[in-house]
Structures are given as structure tokens and as C-alpha cells.
Amino acid sequence: MSAFRGHDKKETTYPKSKFFNPCFNSQMKTNAEIRMRGFLKRTPVPELLELIRKHCRLNRSEQVELEHLGGRVLAEPIRSPLDVPNFNRSAMDGYALKAEETFGATRYAPLLFEVVGEVTPGTQFGKTVRTGQAVRIMTGGPVPEGADAILIAEHAEAEGDRISVQEPVPPGKHIGFRGEDIHLGTELFDAGRKLRPQDIGLLASVGMQEALVTQRPIIDLLITGNELLPPGSKPEGVYIVDSNSLMLRQLAERDGAVIGKILHLRDERERIRKALLDSEADLVCVTGGTSVGKEDHAPTLLEEVGTLLVHGIPMRPAAPTGFGLIGNRKVFLLPGNPVSCISAYDCFVGLALRRMGGLGENWPYRSIKLPLSSKIASQIGRIEYVRLQIHEDKAEPIASGGASILSSTTRADAFLLTQESSEGFAEGEEVEAWLYD
Amino acid sequence: MSAFRGHDKKETTYPKSKFFNPCFNSQMKTNAEIRMRGFLKRTPVPELLELIRKHCRLNRSEQVELEHLGGRVLAEPIRSPLDVPNFNRSAMDGYALKAEETFGATRYAPLLFEVVGEVTPGTQFGKTVRTGQAVRIMTGGPVPEGADAILIAEHAEAEGDRISVQEPVPPGKHIGFRGEDIHLGTELFDAGRKLRPQDIGLLASVGMQEALVTQRPIIDLLITGNELLPPGSKPEGVYIVDSNSLMLRQLAERDGAVIGKILHLRDERERIRKALLDSEADLVCVTGGTSVGKEDHAPTLLEEVGTLLVHGIPMRPAAPTGFGLIGNRKVFLLPGNPVSCISAYDCFVGLALRRMGGLGENWPYRSIKLPLSSKIASQIGRIEYVRLQIHEDKAEPIASGGASILSSTTRADAFLLTQESSEGFAEGEEVEAWLYD
Numbered sequence: 001m002s003a004f005r006g007h008d009k010k011e012t013t014y015p016k017s018k019f020f021n022p023c024f025n026s027q028m029k030t031n032a033e034i035r036m037r038g039f040l041k042r043t044p045v046p047e048l049l050e051l052i053r054k055h056c057r058l059n060r061s062e063q064v065e066l067e068h069l070g071g072r073v074l075a076e077p078i079r080s081p082l083d084v085p086n087f088n089r090s091a092m093d094g095y096a097l098k099a100e101e102t103f104g105a106t107r108y109a110p111l112l113f114e115v116v117g118e119v120t121p122g123t124q125f126g127k128t129v130r131t132g133q134a135v136r137i138m139t140g141g142p143v144p145e146g147a148d149a150i151l152i153a154e155h156a157e158a159e160g161d162r163i164s165v166q167e168p169v170p171p172g173k174h175i176g177f178r179g180e181d182i183h184l185g186t187e188l189f190d191a192g193r194k195l196r197p198q199d200i201g202l203l204a205s206v207g208m209q210e211a212l213v214t215q216r217p218i219i220d221l222l223i224t225g226n227e228l229l230p231p232g233s234k235p236e237g238v239y240i241v242d243s244n245s246l247m248l249r250q251l252a253e254r255d256g257a258v259i260g261k262i263l264h265l266r267d268e269r270e271r272i273r274k275a276l277l278d279s280e281a282d283l284v285c286v287t288g289g290t291s292v293g294k295e296d297h298a299p300t301l302l303e304e305v306g307t308l309l310v311h312g313i314p315m316r317p318a319a320p321t322g323f324g325l326i327g328n329r330k331v332f333l334l335p336g337n338p339v340s341c342i343s344a345y346d347c348f349v350g351l352a353l354r355r356m357g358g359l360g361e362n363w364p365y366r367s368i369k370l371p372l373s374s375k376i377a378s379q380i381g382r383i384e385y386v387r388l389q390i391h392e393d394k395a396e397p398i399a400s401g402g403a404s405i406l407s408s409t410t411r412a413d414a415f416l417l418t419q420e421s422s423e424g425f426a427e428g429e430e431v432e433a434w435l436y437d
Numbered sequence: 438m439s440a441f442r443g444h445d446k447k448e449t450t451y452p453k454s455k456f457f458n459p460c461f462n463s464q465m466k467t468n469a470e471i472r473m474r475g476f477l478k479r480t481p482v483p484e485l486l487e488l489i490r491k492h493c494r495l496n497r498s499e500q501v502e503l504e505h506l507g508g509r510v511l512a513e514p515i516r517s518p519l520d521v522p523n524f525n526r527s528a529m530d531g532y533a534l535k536a537e538e539t540f541g542a543t544r545y546a547p548l549l550f551e552v553v554g555e556v557t558p559g560t561q562f563g564k565t566v567r568t569g570q571a572v573r574i575m576t577g578g579p580v581p582e583g584a585d586a587i588l589i590a591e592h593a594e595a596e597g598d599r600i601s602v603q604e605p606v607p608p609g610k611h612i613g614f615r616g617e618d619i620h621l622g623t624e625l626f627d628a629g630r631k632l633r634p635q636d637i638g639l640l641a642s643v644g645m646q647e648a649l650v651t652q653r654p655i656i657d658l659l660i661t662g663n664e665l666l667p668p669g670s671k672p673e674g675v676y677i678v679d680s681n682s683l684m685l686r687q688l689a690e691r692d693g694a695v696i697g698k699i700l701h702l703r704d705e706r707e708r709i710r711k712a713l714l715d716s717e718a719d720l721v722c723v724t725g726g727t728s729v730g731k732e733d734h735a736p737t738l739l740e741e742v743g744t745l746l747v748h749g750i751p752m753r754p755a756a757p758t759g760f761g762l763i764g765n766r767k768v769f770l771l772p773g774n775p776v777s778c779i780s781a782y783d784c785f786v787g788l789a790l791r792r793m794g795g796l797g798e799n800w801p802y803r804s805i806k807l808p809l810s811s812k813i814a815s816q817i818g819r820i821e822y823v824r825l826q827i828h829e830d831k832a833e834p835i836a837s838g839g840a841s842i843l844s845s846t847t848r849a850d851a852f853l854l855t856q857e858s859s860e861g862f863a864e865g866e867e868v869e870a871w872l873y874d
Contacts, residue, residue: 066668070687084844086672091841093730120704120732121664124675138730140664140773140841142675153729181842188847196873197687198846201680201775204668205843227559227577231503231641235523238561238579243638250507250634267557292590293530293575295557336577338638366803404528404577405618406642407521409635410625436633 039292039312039319045383045420048310048323048348055309056330056352059215059282069200071256072213073358074193080186080206083179088143090119092174095134095156095163096147099171110157110164119144134163143175150174182206192358214358219252220260220281221245224298225288225336226267243406244287244334244341248349251342254364255350256357257283267295276305276326282356284329285349288336291320298322298333306331314420315383317403318344330356337403343385347417365434368414370395372431376416378424387412388433395433412436476729476749476756482820482857485747485760485785492746493767493789496652496719506637508693509650510795511630517623517643520616525580527556529611532571532593532600533584536608547594547601556581571600580612587611619643629795651795656689657697657718658682661735662725662773663704680843681724681771681778685786688779691801692787693794694720704732713742713763719793721766722786725773728757735759735770743768751857752820754840755781774840780822784854802871805851807832809868813853815861824849825870832870849873 061075090096097113105111113134119125121140129135129146137143137150149169156163182188188202189195195203195213203211221244228242235241245262252259260281265271267289276284289296290311299322302308306326311333313321317340322333332349334341351361373394378384388395390413399408409415414433418424425431498512527533534550542548550571556562558577566572566583574580574587586606593600619625625639626632632640632650640648658681665679672678682699689696697718702708704726713721726733727748736759739745743763748770750758754777759770769786771778788798810831815821825832827850836845846852851870855861862868 066683067686070690082672084672085677085841087675089841093728118731120730121662122675123663136731138732139728140662140677176841181844186844188844194874196847197684197691198775198779198843198873200687201684201779202843202847204678204683205672205680205775207671207678209669225558225577227557232646234644235519235521235642238524238559240522240577241641241644243642246503246641247634247638249504250637253507254634291530291576293557294555294573295575338635338642342635342638404522404526404613406635406639407618407623407625410633410639436635437631 042312042314042319043310044381045313045315045347048313048321049351051309051323052348052352053355055325056283056355058358059217059356061212062215063210064213065210066200066204066208069195069203069211069213070197072195072211072216073256074189074191074195075212075214075358077190078188078203078208078211080182080184080188081208082182082206083184084182084205085176085178085180088178089121089176090137090139090141090143090150090174091176092150092152093138094136094150094152094174096125096129096137096143096150097134097165097169098129098131098147099149099169099173101131102149102151102165102168105165105168107166110166113163113165115158115161115163117144148172148175194359216256216258217282217353217356218260218280219248219257219353220275220279220284221248221262222265222272222275222279222284222286223263223288224265224267224272224286226295228264228288230264243338244336247338247342248285248287248334248345251345251350252353255353256359257353267297269297269301272297273301273305276301276331279326279329282330283349283352284326284331285334285345286331287334287341290322290333290335296320302326302331302333314381315343315347315385316401317385318347321348323348335403338406339385339399339409340403342409343415347385363434365436367432367434369430370433371428372397372425373427375427375429376400376418376424378418378422380423381420382418383420384418384424386416386418388414388416390414390433395431409436479749479751479756480747481818482750482752482784485750485758486788488746488760489785489789490792492762493720493792495795496654496793498649499652500647501650502647503637503641503645506632506640506648506650507634509632509648509653510693511626511628511632512649512651512795514627515625515640515645515648517619517621517625518645519643520621521619521642522613522615522617525615526558526613527574527576527578527580527587527611528613529587529589530575531573531587531589531611533562533566533574533580533587534571534602534606535566535568535584536586536606536610538568539586539588539602539605542602542605544603547603550600550602552595552598552600554581585609585612631796653693653695654719654790654793655697655717656685656694656790657712657716657721658685658699659702659709659712659716659721659723660700660725661702661704661709661723663732665701665725667701680775681773684775684779685722685724685771685782688782688787689790692790693796694790704734706734706738709734710738710742713738713768716763716766719767720769720786720789721763722769722771722782724771724778727759727770727772733757739763739768739770751818752780752784752822753838754822755784758785760785772840775843776822776836776846777840779846780852784822800871802873804869804871806867807870808865809834809862810864812864812866813837813855813861815855815859817860818857819855820857821855821861823853823855825851825853827851827870832868846873 125144556578562581
């Protein structure tokens with residue numbers, strides 16, 4: 001589906017949805033309508049994506065120290081405050097001397113130089129190299145005054161305090177001049193750069209201690225359901241173990257978020273209300289109780305304490321997904337069934353977090369194009385989250401519905417999304433598969 | 438170069454090097470030979486890779502709790518100790534009833550059922566559903582005894598305590614049967630599986646608290662150089678700021694390692710010796726002082742306190758790379774110049790860490806195939822680490838040597854390695870570019 005973007009250098013421009021209507025909130029179902037009646041109106045997925053883009057903007061910035069900058073996103077461009085290196089240095093182990101004094105040297109008529117000192121990195125010769133003199137120098141050592149070239153060690157024959165030079169060295173040879181890496185004032189990085197290991201090395205080498213980066217969004221997870229036991233429990237009787245908190249935690253960290261609170265709550269309206277109101281996170285995910293059943297408090301609560309912008313989308317699984325706001329706090333309602341939960345996270349919450357943290361919209365998954373080994377049927381107007389196994393360079397669909405069958409996502413190698421405008425894919429048709437790992 | 442493996446589903450088998458000779462250690466240069474003389478013998482890169490594979494084996498295993506399993510690698514296969522779910526559950530909001538009692542229902546001759554109770558997830562009806570009865574049930578709720586199908590809420594007309602059913606429901610409809618997700622005894626994962634978010638969710642849902650995974654390798658960084666100031670300092674005079682520790686730290690964490698000690702040491706033989714001997718890490722990287730200059734203590738020290746297996750490789754930059762052992766501890770000697778350091782890390786240390794941690798050999802970088810916008814010359818027998826910018830779907834080489842020009846790696850989008858057996862690439866030739874981000 002073109003509305004989702006891959007992890008790809010090329011940014012595709014998202015077309016403004018023709019469905020977008022900033023006033024459509026007034027068309028929302030009321031509390032009485034949505035319980036036990038099914039979704040009266042589902043919000044098209046492009047419209048939900050557009051709302052996420054509208055409401056999830058870049059976080060504020062903060063100063064962060066060098067060693068914690070890995071993967072962070074610059075909030076301002078950075079120019080170098082100095083030259084790197086700050087001095088002329090030797091690029092090789094050898095001898096610093098005056099180049100023109102070597103002119104004419106041959107194997108048959110070698111020239112002799114007196115070795116008058118030694119420079120290692122972090123030290124200085126302190127004097128000026130004079131006619132007939134050479135200074136032993138190690139890679140990275142500052143080139144002494146008077147010298148303008150480095151004769152590499154392998155090309156000199158050392159005899160006591162003298163060296164014999166058998167070929168001429170051109171001026172500047174094997175010298176790394178001041179500023180050869182970075183000149184003062186050079187723009188090193190633009191705002192929005194996601195810092196790579198070498199970028200942070202470069203910031204260190206120009207003498208920075210910290211950098212201004214976009215704050216990572218904080219996410220709270222409100223895991224609701226009377227049937228749920230916390231992770232680490234043994235399932236028994238009518239109870240099952242919550243898997244969503246573990247999955248969401250890791251996916252959110254992958255998308256640059258910081259985990260705030262993870263609360264396991266019973267399906268009790270006042271507890272959930274309190275947790276929603278008490279949150280200090282940038283974004284809250286409520287899992288479970290997001291559909292139209294009697295115990296599904298989340299949508300009506302969000303309507304009461306904030307704004308329910310979207311409830312119900314034409315996507316399978318993940319239909320009972322919701323999105324809204326409490327003040328400036330973003331709230332996602334994620335279905336409790338784990339496959340619905342993971343697909344709704346990946347299609348919507350991940351996008352929100354990456355936008356807030358400055359990581360851009362691209363999916364962290366790699367994609368490959370493969371032919372399908374059997375057809376996939378889909379209703380027009382609906383998006384299917386289809387899990388795939390890859391065998392012999394073909395993608396085999398193993399599940400499309402099955403909201404509660406988490407093992408369908410662990411047996412799968414990849415997933416695809418069908419297009420809203422299509423009836424699916426024919427056998428042999430090439431599809432874009434997103435690799436889970 | 439085929440000896441390096443991409444981040445790709447397909448494992449390529451690495452051909453045994455024809456150079457491999459387990460006795461070649463006896464051919465190593467001695468202390469006196471290597472100082473200020475250049476490398477007398479360079480170890481071919483395939484031979485170094487083969488030595489890394491030989492000496493860097495899978496770490497031991499450890500039990501780790503669920504919430505810390507993200508990205509960890511299973512050390513044993515896992516079978517499910519139970520059925521998931523442990524009971525028959527409703528897949529929809531609706532009414533649990535006996536399917537055959539709905540047979541014959543039509544819009545014109547609806548059938549009435551008495552709603553005798555309600556089941557939500559985590560609760561039980563407790564009684565048996567009898568003829569003419571229905572139980573209101575929410576998604577995930579356990580199907581009461583006596584009922585064998587779920588009529589979805591939208592298909593029933595509720596009138597007080599009664600519902601009117603207008604179409605028949607087949608037996609089993611909308612029921613998720615016990616074990617539908619996972620059957621007791623099913624193999625969930627094989628040993629070696631790198632756990633994805635959904636995998637950890639699945640482990641939780643079968644009632645596990647922890648899993649046996651491969652220990653992450655611990656890495657110590659010994660950063661040597663009298664010219665170096667620690668990161669966060671301002672460079673001044675003949676001093677420069679260490680960038681390698683920051684880069685290595687992040688690269689090692691990316692490759693699944695745990696950072697042990699990071700020590701900044703002067704080029705003093707006894708201090709470096711002590712640090713090498715005191716290390717309790719699985720792997721030690723010494724940066725700086727790894728070449729053949731007078732202050733290059735690391736190779737001769739490693740020869741003294743352990744075994745120097747490799748010193749000097751035909752690769753540019755990164756020629757002064759070394760590898761050896763102190764007991765079972767792996768020791769890499771990495772050139773101090775930052776581009777050499779990063780390329781030697783990526784080609785060798787990363788491989789070692791990933792193998793020890795069970796992450797496999799594949800590079801974490803994504804690759805793309807692109808034509809070159811200008812030619813790259815390389816000596817036969819030598820590998821060049823060439824930094825590339827990508828413009829208009831072409832790869833433009835921006836640097837190949839330049840060991841000290843760290844900005845060449847920050848201005849680049851990608852890198853490539855030339856093949857040992859080739860003289861480089863022609864303009865327009867398609868190359869495999871490894872994307873830095």
C-alpha cells in the first residue's frame with residue numbers, strides 16, 4: 001500500500017487524502033450507538049494516516065552528551081568550530097625533512113641526513129629542522145617547523161644517527177595538513193540527521209561535548225483485560241498471559257521511544273479513566289477493550305476525557321483500532337488480540353513515534369519483491385495484513401485474518417499489506433514483502 | 438568481496454581459504470624485525486577471516502527474563518508446554534448458543550432465544566447452555582458448556598432478555614478452539630533463533646518466564662595514544678580528541694556486545710601490558726600503536742603475553758590490523774586512524790562479536806546494487822574500503838585511502854570493498870554498496 005513507506009532512501013510524497021475532513025469528528029458515533037452494534041462508520045486508513053501526520057509533530061529538543069547520542073536525531077545543523085587536525089601531521093612513520101634537499105637522490109648517489117630528534121603523536125620537536133637534518137616522526141605526529149615532507153621509514157636506510165635517502169620526496173608528501181579532515185566553519189550535519197557511529201566520532205573530534213537532539217517520545221502502555229495475567233505468569237483456567245506489553249515495548253524502543261509506564265488494568269472504567277488522565281507520556285497505547293463490546297471502555301472513555309478522532313478502520317485484523325487526543329497527548333486504542341495489536345502498532349503507532357522523534361516515516365523493515373506462490377483475496381476498500389513464509393524465492397501466504405493467532409507472526413518470515421483499491425493479488429504476482437527481522 | 442556476507446536471508450558458504458595454514462604463526466616477524474621496517478608479511482584477508490571463524494565460537498548460554506530477551510539468540514529449541522488458548526474462546530462479540538437450534542431461522546421466520554447470562558474474558562458462565570438459551574459473550578470470553586457457535590452481535594436483534602435470530606449459524610462458527618494458536622508440544626523456535634518482538638510475546642503466552650540464550654560477548658576497549666584527549670575535550674596544540682571509543686562502543690552494541698571497560702592509555706608499554714592481562718572481557722580491541730612505528734607496542738606486547746596470529750593485512754586503510762589471543766581472550770589490534778579503525782572493526786571485529794553472540798555472520802548493513810559514476814582503481818591483492826555518495830541512482834566514489842579523514846565516512850552514504858583479485862571497477866560497472874545507516 002503506497003500510504004506506508006519503506007525503509008528506503010527515496011521519500012515518496014504522500015498524496016493528500018480526498019477523504020480528509022477536519023470536521024469529521026462531529027460525525028462520530030456516540031457512546032450509546034457503538035456498544036454491541038458494530039462500527040457504524042470506519043475511517044479509511046489514508047485518513048487515519050493523515051490525522052497521525054497532522055497531530056504527531058516533531059518533539060522539542062534537548063542537549064545530550066556524546067556517549068548517549070547513538071541513533072539520536074540532530075535538532076539543529078552543526079558547523080565545525082575548528083580545523084581538524086589543528087596542526088600539520090605526518091600520515092606515515094618516517095622522517096620529516098625539507099623536500100628540496102632530497103632532490104637528486106638516487107640509489108647510486110644517496111644523500112645523507114642527520115637525525116636530530118624524534119616526534120611522536122602528542123609531542124613536539126620544539127626546534128626548526130635545518131639543512132641536512134631530519135626528524136624521526138611517527139604517524140600522527142606534528143610535522144616540525146622547517147620540514148615540509150615525510151620520507152617513509154621503509155625508504156630510508158638508517159645508519160646510527162644518520163639516514164641515507166635513495167630517492168627524492170616531493171614537498172607535502174605524506175603530510176596531513178591542518179584542516180585536511182574538517183575546516184573551521186564547515187557544515188558537518190544538517191538538522192534531522194540520525195547520528196551514525198562515525199558522526200558521533202566526528203562530533204568528538206571537533207571538541208563537542210554534547211549536541212542538541214530531538215527528544216525521544218515517551219510512551220505509556222495501558223494493558224487492559226480481566227482475562228490477562230502479567231507476562232511471566234502461567235496461563236490457567238480462563239486466564240491468558242498478556243503478550244502485548246512485551247511486543248509493544250520492544251517495537252516502541254525500536255522506533256526510538258522511551259518506555260514510561262506499563263500498567264496492567266482490569267476492565268474497570270474508572271481505573272482506565274484515571275490511568276488515561278494521569279499519564280504524563282507523549283503517547284499512550286491502550287490495548288484491549290477498544291472494540292464495540294460491553295466491556296470496551298476505551299473508545300467511550302476517550303470520547304469523554306478527550307477527543308476520539310478515529311474508531312474502527314477497514315483493516316483486517318486491527319479493525320477495532322482507534323486514535324484520539326487528550327490535550328496534546330496522543331492516544332492509540334489497539335485491539336487486544338495480539339496480531340491485531342502488532343499490525344496496528346506497526347501501521348500507525350510506529351509512524352507516530354518516528355515522526356515525533358524525528359526518525360522519519362520509513363518503516364524499519366527491509367522489503368523484498370517476490371512472486372506469490374498462491375493468490376490472496378481481499379475485499380475492495382479493506383486492507384489485509386497477510387503473513388508470509390518465503391520458500392525458494394516465492395512468498396507463500398500463511399494467514400490473513402486470525403487476529404488471535406500470534407504464532408502466525410512467528411512462523412512467518414514477512415508480511416504484506418493489500419491495497420485498499422484492489423481485490424488482492426493473483427498467484428505469481430510480484431508483491432512487496434516486509435521482512436520481520 | 439565474497440568473503441564478507443551481507444544482511445541477507447541466504448547464507449553463502451564461505452570457501453575454505455587456500456592460504457589457510459594453522460602453523461603460519463611460526464612465520465611471524467619478531468619484535469626486532471617489525472619496528473620501523475614495514476610489514477614483512479601481510480596476512481591475506483581470507484586467512485584472517487578464517488582465523489576469526491576458527492577462534493570465535495558461540496559463547497556459553499544463560500537464562501534471561503522475558504523483558505530482556507529482545508534481540509537475544511536462543512541457545513536451545515523451545516516446545517510449547519501447553520495449549521494456547523487453554524479453552525475454547527469466542528472470536529467475536531455476540532451470543533453463544535447451540536448452532537443446530539438456529540437452523541431454519543430466516544428474516545421472515547426469526548427464532549427467539551432467551552439470554553440467560555453473560556461471559557466476558559476472564560469470567561465463566563458456570564452453567565450449561567440449554568435449549569432455547571443464549572449467553573452474551575465478548576471476544577476472548579470462554580465459550581460456555583452446551584454452546585457450540587457464536588452468533589455475532591450485529592446479526593441478532595436484542596429485545597429485552599431475548600434475541601431474535603434471523604439466519605442459521607453453523608457449528609463451530611466464530612469459536613477459537615483450545616490450541617488453535619499453539620498445540621502442546623509444538624516446536625516454537627529452534628536454537629539459534631534471534632528473538633523478534635512477537636517471539637517474546639509468544640514465549641509469554643505459553644507461560645515462560647525466561648529463556649536460555651547465548652551470552653552476549655563482553656568487549657573491552659583499550660584506546661592508546663599520547664596525542665589523545667578523551668571524548669568531550671577540546672582539541673588543542675598537538676592533541677586531538679579520541680573518536681574511536683565512541684564509534685567502537687556503538688558498533689559493538691549494534692553487534693550484540695556488552696561494553697566492559699573503556700580505558701584511555703598512554704603509549705606506555707607496561708600500562709598496556711597490564712590492561713591486556715587484567716582484562717576479563719571475551720574480546721579486547723586495542724586502538725592505536727598497532728603498526729610498526731617505535732611507539733607501536735601492541736603487536737610486540739601481544740606476542741609476549743599471548744599469541745599474535747596476524748599483523749598487517751593487504752587492505753587500505755586498515756593495513757596495520759592485528760589479531761591474536763591471550764588464552765581464550767580474543768585480541769584485535771585496530772589502527773588508531775579513525776577510518777582504518779572503523780573499517781577494521783566492521784570487517785573483522787563485528788564478525789567475531791556476532792559469531793560469539795550467535796547472531797551469525799551477516800553484515801548489519803543493507804546493500805544495494807548501483808552503477809559507479811567513476812572508476813575505482815585497486816591493486817591486485819589489496820582490498821580497498823571505498824566510501825561512496827549516492828546521487829541519482831549512481832554510486833560516486835569519494836575516498837579510498839585517507840585513513841585519518843573521518844569526515845569521508847560522514848559525507849558518504851555507503852561503502853564498498855574491492856575484490857582482492859581485481860584491479861577495481863570500471864565506470865558504469867554495477868557494484869554492491871553497503872548503506873551506512
